[in-house]
Structure formats: C-alpha cells, structure tokens
Ligand SMILES: Nc1ncnc2c1ncn2[C@@H]1O[C@H](COP(=O)(O)OP(=O)(O)OP(=O)(O)O)[C@@H](O)[C@H]1O
C-alpha cells in the first residue's frame with residue numbers, strides 16, 4: 001500500500017477573476033521508505049502539490065490517499081518542510097526542532113533530550129539555545145529539516161530543502177541527507193529544480209511540465225546505494241540526466 | 252554562542268540621550284531667564300526655581316498623592332490589557348467576531364471620555380473604581396489595536412504549518428499569533444502607559460479625595476501655579492517610570508526581538 005497516492009489531481013486558482021490552471025491531472029505515488037523526487041520548472045505547481053497533500057489546498061478534482069486512507073489528517077502521516085524554513089523567531093533552536101513532535105502530545109523533557117542527542121547529526125551542536133536569527137542560512141535549513149525529521153511521521157515532504165545553499169555546500173548536504181534518510185527510514189518526497197540532485201538522491205523521479213503541470217516523465221533510478229559523489233560522472237547517471245533534460249525541454 | 256556585543260548598548264543609549272538632555276536644559280534656562288527678565292507674576296507663570304522649591308517642600312504630600320494616582324493608572328492599564336487580550340483572541344478565532352467588534356471599537360473611541368466620565372461618578376461612586384474605568388477606557392484602544400494588528404501580521408504559512416502538525420486553533424494563537432504580536436503589542440502598550448497617568452488625573456478631577464488630579468484642581472483654584480507645575484513634573488516622572496517598566500518588560504518578554512535588532 002502506498003504512503004501517498006494522488007490520482008488525477010487538478011487545481012485551478014482564480015486570481016482576481018483570472019483563472020490560473022496549475023495542476024492538470026497529476027498522478028504520483030510514494031511507497032514505504034522510498035526516496036522520490038519531483039522536478040519541474042519554477043512556478044509549475046510543485047509547492048501547490050505539496051499543499052494539496054497537506055490539506056492546505058483542496059484540489060478541484062482527483063483523489064489523495066494517505067497511508068491508503070481518504071480523509072486522514074495529513075499531520076498523522078506526513079511531516080512537511082515548506083520552502084521557507086518557518087522557524088519561530090521567538091523560540092530557541094531546541095524548542096523549534098521539537099515543535100512537530102510536541103504537537104502529538106509528547107512530554108517536553110523527553111523530546112528535548114532526544115533532540116539534544118541528535119544535534120551533532122544535524123550540525124547544530126552548541127546552538128541549542130540560540131534564536132533562529134543568529135543562525136546562518138544553511139543552519140536554519142538544517143534546523144527546519146531536523147524539526148521535520150523529528151516529527152517521526154511515515155513520510156517527509158521536503159520542498160527544496162537545499163534551495164538556499166551554494167553548490168559546494170549543497171553536494172555535501174546531499175550526502176548528509178542520504179545519511180539522515182538511512183538513519184530514520186522514513187519515505188521522502190522531495191522537490192527540487194536540480195536534475196543532478198534529483199537523480200543522485202532518489203529511487204524514482206517524476207518530471208513535471210511547466211504550468212499547467214502534468215507528469216511528463218516517470219523514471220526509476222536503479223543506481224546502487226550507498227551513492228558517492230563520483231557517481232554524478234558515471235555513464236549510467238548521465239544517461240538518466242539526458243533523459244530528464246529531454247523531457248524538460250519538450251514543452 | 253551569541254555573536255552579539257552586549258557592551259556597546261549602554262554607550263549607544265548615552266550617546267542618544269545627550270542631545271535630548273541638552274535641549275531640555277536649554278528650555279529650562281530659557282524658562283527661568285524669561286520669567287526673571289520679563290518679570291512675569293507667579294500666578295501667571297512661576298519661575299522654574301520656584302517650582303523646584305515648592306516641589307522640594309511638598310514632596311511628602313506629592314508622594315502620597317502620586318501613590319493613589321499610580322495605583323489607579325496601573326490598575327486601569329492592567330484591566331485594559333486583560334480585556335484586550337481576551338478580545339483579541341476572540342477576534343482571531345473567527346473573522347465574523349472581528350468584523351462585528353472592530354468597527355464598534357473604533358466608534359467607541361469617538362465618544363469623548365471626558366464628557367461621559369461624570370457618569371462614572373454616578374454609577375461607581377467616589378472611590379477608585381471610576382478612575383480605573385477612565386484609565387482603562389483611555390488605554391484600551393491602543394492596546395487592543397496593536398494586539399490585533401500584530402496578530403494579523405503573523406506569517407500565514409507559519410500558522411498553516413502548525414495546523415498541519417496538528418496544533419489546535421487555540422494552540423496556534425498561543426504559539427504563533429501572540430508571540431508574533433508582541434513587538435506591536437509593546438509599542439501600543441507604551442502609548443497606553445503614557446496615557447494612563449493622564450487618564451487617572453482626569454478621573455480625579457471629577458471628584459476624589461486623593462491623587463495628583465485633586466492636588467492640581469485645588470492648586471489651580473488657589474492660583475498656586477507653582478504647585479500645579481510641581482504636580483506636572485511629578486506626573487511626567489510617574490509616566491516615565493511606567494514607560495521604563497514597560498520597556499523592561501518588553502526586553503524580558505522578547506529577548507529574541509532585541510537580539511535580532513542589536514545585530515544590525
Ligand atoms: N493560493 C494561491 N492562490 C493563487 N495562486 C497561487 C496560489 N498558490 C500558488 N499559486 C500560483 O500557482 C503557481 C504555482 O505555484 P507553486 O508555488 O506551486 O510553484 P512551484 O512549482 O513550487 O515554484 P517554485 O519552484 O518557484 O517554488 C504560481 O503561478 C503561483 O502564482
């Protein structure tokens with residue numbers, strides 16, 4: 001049974017009376033423990049798709065099943081990391097990262113000590129009591145990711161979690177992200193603009209067309225794990241990359 | 252781990268204070284010199300030195316009067332904040348409630364308090380209550396408006412994220428909306444705090460046994476303008492005191508806000 005199953009999802013926004021067709025019959029699914037990427041041009045509707053999964057936006061047509069069920073509160077299945085980090089400025093890093101876990105009524109002290117132990121993995125040791133405004137952009141993203149992971153839901157929805165990083169840090173963070181994923185065994189649904197990133201991380205990749213978005217390519221990435229940085233120059237990797245680039249150009 | 256330089260704040264404050272102190276001093280000198288040179292009668296305008304003399308002489312009495320004024324001001328302010336918190340939370344729970352209450356709040360501000368205040372004497376007697384009501388009415392508006400606007404300014408995406416996590420509406424108000432409103436709330440509270448003493452004095456004008464308002468009314472009727480000005484100086488001091496306490500509370504309540512601002 002799929003963790004996330006979306007079938008024929010269609011959404012049209014009306015902005016000041018002008019209709020804006022964003023999603024046009026999108027069908028995607030994410031299986032248990034899988035790493036799935038969603039790639040598409042900017043503004044095509046990737047974040048909208050995530051908002052629909054979370055129930056923040058209602059689709060005009062189509063079905064969304066979470067853990068095989070209709071109408072379950074999204075928070076019981078998925079944990080969402082929006083494009084903006086959305087850390088609460090008035091809470092310290094430690095109190096921010098436990099926010100999602102506290103929502104399900106866990107005891108504060110227990111969650112805090114759990115979070116303290118994980119600080120090294122997320123590179124935030126020593127910043128537990130800092131406020132978000134005192135962190136660098138990359139640290140804020142790691143804190144937001146930690147909050148998402150710590151929710152311990154079955155699926156992580158990550159909307160461009162590495163978007164604010166420079167190329168060098170980004171490659172390093174991709175490997176780190178795979179380490180985190182390995183550690184927690186949650187399924188990941190991952191939005192990115194970056195073709196290399198999508199292939200490097202994923203088991204499967206969905207490619208969307210520009211607005212209104214449709215799935216124009218669905219690709220299985222059967223490259224062996226664990227994946228190393230030099231993989232990005234391997235012929236099998238480049239073949240997949242070529243295929244995605246072709247799909248993105250035909251529009 | 253903070254990369255903030257705490258030492259440079261007091262220095263900054265001092266630098267900012269000097270121009271203000273200088274202007275104040277110049278104003279006092281001009282006042283003193285003007286009264287002496289133009290030989291203005293004390294029942295028209297007393298010299299500053301005379302006011303200060305009177306202030307010194309009457310300090311124990313003024314202190315007693317300020318006590319009741321301060322009590323009324325602070326109680327009224329606290330009542331205003333309490334009601335404002337409840338109303339703001341209600342208005343946030345449902346847009347319908349906000350649309351219903353907000354216009355009424357604005358209209359209520361157009362009612363001249365000074366003209367309805369005598370009714371409070373009829374309704375609430377000569378005790379502390381009518382003064383507290385006047386103060387609360389004067390302070391309520393800036394507090395509730397700053398609170399509501401501040402809560403509106405909270406990031407919707409942040410609110411949505413917490414809703415997805417499974418927090419209830421009320422928990423979101425507590426975790427996001429109220430904290431997001433704090434900077435705006437304290438800005439409004441500072442305005443209200445400076446109004447509060449004035450509100451208490453107006454309340455006392457209408458009839459009271461104790462308070463700076465009573466003291467001033469008596470002095471005015473006796474043409475003892477030095478006493479009036481001495482009372483005004485005390486009112487200024489009391490207002491500044493309230494302002495300083497609010498500023499202190501703001502620092503305690505929002506360390507994150509001041510950290511952020513010190514950075515730039
Ligand atoms: N609530 C909304 N009301 C109206 N229009 C919206 C709304 N949300 C999104 N849109 C529009 O839908 C389109 C897709 O937005 P979306 O944020 O999903 O794009 P995206 O693929 O995530 O882009 P990016 O990669 O740049 O983040 C945009 O044109 C946007 O203006």
Ligand SMILES: [Mg+2]
Pocket residue numbers: 046047048083159
């Ligand atoms: Mg987006």
